[in-house]
Amino acid sequence: MVDPLFAQLSTLAASLALLFGLLLLWRRNLGSYVDAFQSQSVVISLLFCVVGYFGEDPQLYGVALLFVALKVWLMPRYLRKMQQRFAVEREREPYLNVPSSLILAGVAVILAYALMRPVVALSNLPTRGGLPLALGLIFVGLLVILTRKKAFTQVIGFLILENGITVLALLGTYGIPLIVELGVFLDALMGFLVMQIFIYQLHGTFESIDVDQLNQLRH
Amino acid sequence: MTFLFLLLPPLIAALLAGLVRPTRAWVARANALLSLIPLGAALVFAAQAVAGQPAATFGPGELLRADSLSALLLLCVTGVAVLALFLGPNLGPDSHYDAEQLRRYQIFVNLFIGAMLLAVSANNVGVMWVAIEATTLSSALIIPLSLNKASVEASWKYILIGSTGIALAFAGTVLAYFDFVSLVGPIANALNWPVLLGNAHALHPEVIRLAFIFLLVGYGTKAGLAPMHTWLPDAHAEAPAPLSALMSGVLLAVAIYAVLRWKAVVDALLGPAFTNNLLIGLGLLSMVIAAFSLVIQRNYKRMLAYSSIEHTGLICLGLGLGPAGIFAALLLLICHSAAKSMLFLLAGGILQRYQSTSIASVSGLLKAMPWTGGLFATALLALLGLPPFGMFVAELALLKAGFAQDAPWLMAAVLLLLSVAFVSLVRHLNQLLYGPVPAGVAVGESFSWRSALFCLNLGGLTVLGLTLPAPLMILLNQIVGIVTK
Amino acid sequence: MSAVLFPLMLAGYAFGALAGLLGGRGSVGRWLVALGAGLGAGAGLGLGAGVIAGGGALVWSSPDLFGFAGGLQLRLDTLGAAFLVLIGVGAIPAAIYGAGYSEAYEDGRTALRRHPRQGAEASGFMLNLFLLSMSLVAMADNIFTFLFMWEAMSLSSYFLVITESSELGTLQAGQWYLGMAHLGFVCVAAGFMLFAGGDWAASFDSLRAGAAALPAALRSIIFLLALAGFGSKAGIVPLHLWLPMAHPVAPSHVSALMSGVLIKLGLYGLLRVSLDLLGGGPAWWGGLVLGLGAVSAVLGILYALMENDLKRLLAYSSVENMGIILMALGAGLIFHSYGLMALAGLSFVAGLYHTLNHAAFKGLLFLGAGAVLHATHTRNMELLGGLIKRMPWTAFFFLVGAAAISALPPLNGFVSEWLVFQALLGGFQIPSSEMALIMPLAVGMLALTSGLAAACFVKAFGITFLAIPRSVPAEQAHEATPAMRAGMGLLALLCLGLGVLPFAVVPLLGRVLAGIGGLPADPVVLTFNLSLQMPAGFGQMSPSLMAVGLVGLLALIPVVLRMLRVNRRLRLSDTWGCGRTGQTPRMEYTATAFAEPLRRVFTQLYRPTKELTIDFHPESKYFVQSIEYRSQITPWFEKVLYRPLLEGIRFAARMVRRLQSGSLHLYLLYISLTLVLLLIVARWL
């Protein structure tokens, strides 16, 4: 029994999540990155609810709550704080300019579709349409980390990557076992905090959060 | 129950370090002593495995499980942990860190060890992933124990590359789980390794191939497999010596362990050719990069780090060479853990005396620090695969596996690369050992219990080289049996 | 008997090693080390001699050690026994000598040492370990045991080479040595693994049994790997590079052991694999060995001639002698492949005889060079001279060695070279005319080699020991200590003994390879009464009678002269100086000058560089104030073979270094690209 609404909603949410990811590639202001990330997280938490409702898995509501707390509330809060501290810094010259990175992101999404063909074919889940989009989101996250010079942006890229994986897990399996999920959240939180600490340390020692200047250790 | 003895002591030690303020010397001593308990637990697991008892499990949904493979890794981790904690910065005569740094070190190094222990004793591959991710976080925090540009740079690279890589591994885990859920249906404890392995034949090959790529790239990043290895020389060189020892000695092994677990699952479905080719390819690439990076190397800690990459490559290559190769790889893993951790610990002492990590500015080591120098030289020669140490046997075992698999060209390449590394390392070693002691460096060193501990370690390596003890043989053969089922 | 000797050998070496470890210092410690080594080597000698004389192979095994790879398997057959004897022959005098020589390491007044000693206590330990591992190489009977002992032998000798680590160039030499030894090991290991199909526990028996079933190409590859691997130990050109580096810097008794014994184990390996285990092969195997031997012999001695460093000269001469032995072995392999077993037997006997002889005279020469070094602190011949008056014993012993290595009758070098000549002369019996034509060329090369060797050792002895001292240290040289003289004396006696008693030695050597690798089980008989007699009456000679005759004549001449009432008065006077009085060392012929004619003759090979700087008197250009002449030869194989290799490795290293550029983004790019690439591979390929 496939509920077409479920399929549509889930695909829509995944598309929206991907869109916010792409938005990130387009913007240059650190503040707008946080906005994009936050919006994406909101969409994903809604997706949790959708899957929880249609998939009849009440556990997911709890997870969604946790997700909201973490990624919609806590992380953006810290990110904003950080962004205000480093407000002067912008992504001036990314390694790849905006048009090229957008085109590359498009290619990545197409690649994701191609790669996920057997996966989609395998599944009879109503949510399967969103799977390639999730992988696309993962690739976009990678692309952000790869092409942007500010440590701050890289953290956001990493968070988007994580979001992509979350979407993948959610759409593919209706959520992974709770114990793992909890561990993953803990890790995500810890990882975020650790990265945040390092960004401050970076700023403290290098007086900038430009990753570009981290080139003393070589060979 | 034994699992509690395994996992609780590091947590207790971390708590202790966090709670006792101001820091007291006895905390470090207690910590060192506490580290013996997990070692005992690991020995118990190993003994149980050797005795042929079924793997012990623990916790809800058999969260923890210790089969032969886990037992072996537990032994490595706890053994190196004992070395690192006994020879850590708090217990030495030399502590040049302040109290706050020491506390931070104490807390996170224990969490790090705890995470590694959890990773290799977790039954659920998701939990394993969580634990491995935790190792990155806990170790990253103490790499820049003393803040400077280099250590901050190294740790940022470490955490970003490590986290990204490990996130990919999670994507792989999710994909595999998705595959499982789609084809086998939702089973309780589906992510438990024996369940995965048992149902592997029902999985979808194409999906599992994609999943394995993610897993290999992900865990390979942690294992220092080229070309994902780039964080490794930086992090290992900048970390405090005991942490380098733990990272190089066992963290790599833990990551390889994760790959091996997944390889077993994938092989059960696809046959070994797919994973073998990938492992051999990446292993060989790692060896090429590491061997040639060793030729011109000016920093001895980085030198050791590159040698770790080389060994990771060698081990992965071994894993791709069938049962005999897995046997050799495991042996390599053990010997590498023992030798490399010792080398990093000794390198810490050298750094302290000479105040430089540059090979050019360290000379006359045998004069300035006869014990450290002698032990360092011996350990390095052991690492290079010279008799009578275990690595000689391990490398020959690998060779044997390769030739038995009819891969003579591969073996020729391996041998040549090993020789390049061999010559380079001997050259660098001689530069360190001989020559005049630079002005301003104190001369002389007396025998201490620390040196005795190292000698013990070397003794173990020698035993491995002369005769593999029967229990170890049983254990290794059991492991080979498990992962090639 | 063997039940006692084998444990005695192990115990002796263990005792010596322990003595070295616990206190190699002081006279007692040194003698204990020497005692252990001597005892071990002596027991080994007895063991080997017993096996050769008695025939049956001895077997020991210990399944506990190396249990994972078939256990420690030892079997002493006649071939191994011959080399065990060789170890004994080399090691006993070296141990005695070492007890005296090592004294120099203790008071900082050593051989070459200007810095305080360090790590020398390890040398006694390593010496015993070295001898033990060599002995066990000769006895190993399965792959793992052999490889283990082989590498242990390389490692322990490496430590001995770098004993004088604070001297310039020692470490570099050690690195070259260890590197090349390791490369050799790699080849050997690969060869064995191919041979056994990856079974590291395979016993030599099973290899021998399976050899015939291997495809011909594989057999040849195994042979080539063995040749490269063992050849790097044996110092075959172009793999000889480490010899002239490592031998000079090692303590002299170690040089003697390395040159006399260690490099011979390369031959052992080659014989073991190619003849015994593989059971011989096509004729080109032997042709290759013969050709490489000829090249090694000629190039080795030519480079020796140009050397002014006494020990380097000896090292190059070792390359030469290994070449001669290889020529014999190569000829043997050729004959073997054509089924000419009598000639093959003769060739192998000739090779083994020369092996033994080389251990004796080269050991003696190295010990003598060590005594010179010990007394004068220099190896540079241009600074020596006149030592015959200051160190008469050393000079005499060195002269014996020089004469022996120049193949002068009635010493041992002559006998073995004669045998090699006879073996090569038998080449006309080879049915294939191409292969047969190699033989005359080989004869020519061998003759050239021996002529050049004579020239070389005239230079070595003449410049070092004769005429007037060329420097203050040479003037103040002192005679070697009694222990050192004893060591040299033993070897000098051996040189004479092996020279005049070949009819006793040759039959024993004939047994060594009897029944191995398809050779007839009856040992070749090459003796008749007191003389050596070739098969089919091809040649006959009696070194013993010749010695008697020579000694008789030498005794008779003065007697006859006295009977003829010849004027026996002698006057001492200055050397005639074309009217100038007051001869100074600067008027003497130098080592460089001595070799100049040959340098010109072989200028194509040496490609010497010349640099002439003349300072004229400012007033007139007809008055020269000073002339400086520099000339250097460039070993082309270094240039052609090794430099490109090293350059290639460095280039690759520079390329690889670029990967680790420091850019985080690049690193992440690697990961992403790998991921994408592998995903594509996994999805579509």
Add this chain to the structure above:
Amino acid sequence: MSILLDFAQGVLALALAPGLVGLVRWFKARLQNRRGAAPWQPYFELIKLFGKDGVVSNNASWLFRAAPYVVFGSTLAVAFLIPTIFAPQALGGVGDLLAVVYLLLLGTFCLALAGLDPGTAFGGMGASREMTIAAIAEPTLALAIFGLALEAGSTNLGQIVAQTLGNPALAVTPGHLMAFAALFIVTLAETGRLPVDNPATHLELTMVHEAMILEYSGRYLALIEWAAGLKLLIFFALLSNLFVPWGLAVVLTPVSLLVGVAVFIVKLAFLAGVVALLETRVAKLRLFRVPELLSLSFVLALLSVISSFVLR
């Protein structure tokens, strides 16, 4: 009995040696339109030298005094081994052709060392040059021996002689002729004749053999000169009796022995004439052109061996 005869023939060679040197000189003088000293002049020179006091350099060691005896002894030993009047019987098995070569090398070796011992530049120069020439003459010698041995099936001198006697056609094979030519060139080099060395000169830069023995005097010089003469005779004997063995006593009867002596002297005289003729016709080669000459002989010897292979 035969052993005494063997010794006797060696002693005869010894006795004839100075005469041979004198004969070459006499021929040479005649060819140069000089009267020259009588052929027996060298005997008087030897007697004179044996009567003189010896002078030895302060710098020289015992080796300098021992060398003349070794040189003389080893050369004399060779004389006992080679066929002069007949192929040695009892001593035939003591040394073969190879042993002869190496015994002669022993003398050269000692003499070169003795040249270095007093520490003069001349001695060193002579020793260096002598050893150079000896070294590069060696391969030719060996190959010539190979060629002979190949045809005779033995390196034993008696066997070689017997083989050629039994098979006269052998003497004119190309292999044989080329081996002869090669050996002849080596003879000139080894015995210090023109164009390799000039036995009559004492001009510093051209000396080889003479430079080596420059410090010798008295009985030492006499021994060395005598040995040098004997060496010349040995090479002549080898040239004549190995390649043209006819006239050698096959059976040891007094008549055949007498005939043998006579034929041997004729052969020596012929070769002396050839050498004298050559020495008047050619100039001394520059030292560094000597290898070219010797490489010619080497090629000849190699060709001889190869042609024997081809003809087998």
